[in-house]
Amino acid sequence: MINITLPDGSVRQYSKGVTGLQIASSISEGLARNVLAVKVNDTVWDLSRPIEEDASIQLLTWNDELGKNAFWHSSAHLLAEALEALYPGVKFGIGPPVENGFYYDVDLGDKTFSQEDFAKVEQKMLELARNKNEFQRREVSKAEAIEYFTQKGDEYKLDLIKDLEDGTITFYTQGNFVDLCRGPHIPNTGFIKAVKVMNVAGAYWRGDDNNKQLTRIYGVTFPKQKELTEHLERLEEAKKRDHRKLGKELELFAFSDKVGMGLPLWLPKGTLLRERLEQFMRKAQVKAGYQPVVTPHIGSKELYITSGHYEKYGADSFQPIKTPNEGEEFFLKPMNCPHHCEIYKTRPRSYKELPVRLAEFGTVYRYEQSGELHGLTRVRGFTQDDAHIFCRPDQVKEEFKKVIDLVLYVFNALGFEDFTAQISLRDPDNKQKYIGGDEAWEKAESAIIEAAEEKGLRTVTELGEAAFYGPKLDFMVRDALGRKWQLGTIQVDYQLPERFQLEYIGADNAKHRPVMIHRAPFGSLERFVAVLIEHCGGNFPLWLSPEQFAILPISEKYQDFAQQVYDRLQQEDIRGFVDNRDEKIGRKIRDAEVGKVPYMLIVGEKEQENGAVSVRRHGEGDLGTMTVDEFIASFKSKVAEMINN
Numbered sequence: 001m002i003n004i005t006l007p008d009g010s011v012r013q014y015s016k017g018v019t020g021l022q023i024a025s026s027i028s029e030g031l032a033r034n035v036l037a038v039k040v041n042d043t044v045w046d047l048s049r050p051i052e053e054d055a056s057i058q059l060l061t062w063n064d065e066l067g068k069n070a071f072w073h074s075s076a077h078l079l080a081e082a083l084e085a086l087y088p089g090v091k092f093g094i095g096p097p098v099e100n101g102f103y104y105d106v107d108l109g110d111k112t113f114s115q116e117d118f119a120k121v122e123q124k125m126l127e128l129a130r131n132k133n134e135f136q137r138r139e140v141s142k143a144e145a146i147e148y149f150t151q152k153g154d155e156y157k158l159d160l161i162k163d164l165e166d167g168t169i170t171f172y173t174q175g176n177f178v179d180l181c182r183g184p185h186i187p188n189t190g191f192i193k194a195v196k197v198m199n200v201a202g203a204y205w206r207g208d209d210n211n212k213q214l215t216r217i218y219g220v221t222f223p224k225q226k227e228l229t230e231h232l233e234r235l236e237e238a239k240k241r242d243h244r245k246l247g248k249e250l251e252l253f254a255f256s257d258k259v260g261m262g263l264p265l266w267l268p269k270g271t272l273l274r275e276r277l278e279q280f281m282r283k284a285q286v287k288a289g290y291q292p293v294v295t296p297h298i299g300s301k302e303l304y305i306t307s308g309h310y311e312k313y314g315a316d317s318f319q320p321i322k323t324p325n326e327g328e329e330f331f332l333k334p335m336n337c338p339h340h341c342e343i344y345k346t347r348p349r350s351y352k353e354l355p356v357r358l359a360e361f362g363t364v365y366r367y368e369q370s371g372e373l374h375g376l377t378r379v380r381g382f383t384q385d386d387a388h389i390f391c392r393p394d395q396v397k398e399e400f401k402k403v404i405d406l407v408l409y410v411f412n413a414l415g416f417e418d419f420t421a422q423i424s425l426r427d428p429d430n431k432q433k434y435i436g437g438d439e440a441w442e443k444a445e446s447a448i449i450e451a452a453e454e455k456g457l458r459t460v461t462e463l464g465e466a467a468f469y470g471p472k473l474d475f476m477v478r479d480a481l482g483r484k485w486q487l488g489t490i491q492v493d494y495q496l497p498e499r500f501q502l503e504y505i506g507a508d509n510a511k512h513r514p515v516m517i518h519r520a521p522f523g524s525l526e527r528f529v530a531v532l533i534e535h536c537g538g539n540f541p542l543w544l545s546p547e548q549f550a551i552l553p554i555s556e557k558y559q560d561f562a563q564q565v566y567d568r569l570q571q572e573d574i575r576g577f578v579d580n581r582d583e584k585i586g587r588k589i590r591d592a593e594v595g596k597v598p599y600m601l602i603v604g605e606k607e608q609e610n611g612a613v614s615v616r617r618h619g620e621g622d623l624g625t626m627t628v629d630e631f632i633a634s635f636k637s638k639v640a641e642m643i644n645n
Helices: 020-027 029-034 065-086 115-129 142-152 155-162 225-241 243-249 268-287 301-307 309-316 337-344 393-413 438-454 495-499 525-536 556-571 585-594 605-610 628-644
Strands: 002-005 011-014 037-040 043-045 055-060 101-107 136-140 169-174 177-180 194-204 213-222 298-300 329-332 356-365 381-391 419-425 459-463 472-478 484-493 515-520 549-553 576-578 599-603 612-617 621-627
Touching: 011 020, 020 029, 020 037, 020 055, 037 065, 043 065, 055 065, 065 101, 065 115, 065 169, 065 177, 065 213, 115 194, 115 213, 136 142, 142 155, 142 169, 142 177, 155 177, 194 225, 213 225, 225 243, 225 525, 243 525, 268 356, 268 381, 268 393, 268 525, 298 301, 301 309, 301 329, 301 337, 301 495, 337 356, 337 381, 337 495, 337 515, 381 393, 381 525, 393 438, 393 472, 393 484, 393 515, 419 438, 438 472, 438 484, 484 495, 484 525, 495 515, 549 556, 549 585, 556 576, 556 599, 556 605, 556 628, 585 599, 599 605, 599 628, 605 612, 605 621, 612 628, 621 628
Parallel strands: 002 055, 419 459, 549 576, 549 599
Antiparallel strands: 002 011, 037 043, 037 055, 101 213, 136 169, 169 177, 194 213, 298 329, 356 381, 381 515, 419 472, 472 484, 484 515, 599 612, 612 621
16 A cells, blocks of 8 residues: 555555545546546656655645646647648647647648638648547657657657656557657547647757747646636637737837837836836835935946856857957946846945845846847846845845735735746756756755745756746746736845855954845836736726826816816826827817826816815716815825835
């Protein structure tokens, strides 16, 4: 018998060789019908794979992210089976699951694939799915794998096999299709009830533009047709919320080929929004004990060699800036942290003054490939709400918890309620990727794990996602459409203080090395604004909206009174404009609604006589008449509620 530990901590005994499906059946018939895969210790397995020793397991359904991954991985194999039936001789690259579906890279030879072919592939996939063919796993030797794909004439699979170790290779078969794959997969194709081919694109084999370009076919599948319908509706809504579209319509930002790709231009309204975000963060940082600093946009090559950024990111940086002095080189800064280390070093530090918290809205530059640029979410120049905390080792956990509080404050004020904290650790099997010794890494990882636990965060742990100099806590936010974005980040770093020889004098009058915490609750202003636009569809929180009101005089006679109301609101730091155009009031209201202005204040004869405004709220309609003072009090109350709750 073996002991199986379930997620609730309970332990059940089963015969050696029990499968995940048998365990599910022993718990409930409904679970057995819906389970897709099983997580055994830290690895996801097929449900039919025997468990031979004591293990902790989690039975995965469609509601689990890992369950969806198995479902979509299996769907990629179903797509490949359909393509092989429709396009004899097709060759296959890789077919992984992705966040919303899957893709397969294929070589169709002299055949082409376009949107006109989507429907026939979908029909063939559904036809094959109805056969309920099992996904059968088989271990094969490297020689057998090479022989199979040599006979099949698939050079891409042979290229993949070259990198695999003998004894670790598996094939999966469903129906007439055989693929090189480590799995896992769902029990059979019958679970796949709804199919949509989403897109087709080109992709170089192994991402190398010296190799042949393959056809990448994207798809998505669901266990119910209703879920596919809802997914497609969400995608339509996402198109309406696309920050590039709304950014143009709301006149927030623009790009210019003459300025350069990936370098955003902030227009007046976008700058107002951005500045309000900065003011909000500056105020919170001052309360939390941060000191503002400013550093140059460039730094000498030696600075980034010392920090390790040149070695790690040199290839992704802009070309060095050379000066008239022979051998002197500067780089556009890819990170703010080396500059902050040098600020820390400007004078001796005592243990009594730690932690030192330095904050900067610093613009950094990375040379992203042109094909990867995307609106504000992937740019070449971006501003981080960057801060670095230099503290004693005994202060790390407490400082880390304070930063978590700051991130939660930001998310609350901006309406991001659904998020997970991702604990990003080293890959234990690939430690050469990282700098620093095991002891420092273990201390840093423990501090993050304990702080997240003590703050009650909902967490997931990802191995191999740490920064090269230390582990981190990344905040993964779900927007209004259920999409996941990585926003704020907090990182513990024992390495840069070592590289820059940072010191403080301890209570023992000896020199000690501080620990460094990197943090950026927004991440970057550009990316944060993009996500915020799509999350709220351009209807920004009231306190953040670039234009919070539009005063709409009914006719020219009331323009002077409209200006008086405007001046009064400006005195209270409430931002907006007077619409003095020679248009009917209905047109002015419509235009303000399209511009997503939160409040429309209509003024006419009655309002002028009573020192009042007729108030309309965007998306809600008429709120009645208020005096100007009543409107100001109501407005401020709503803003305070949003920021302080």
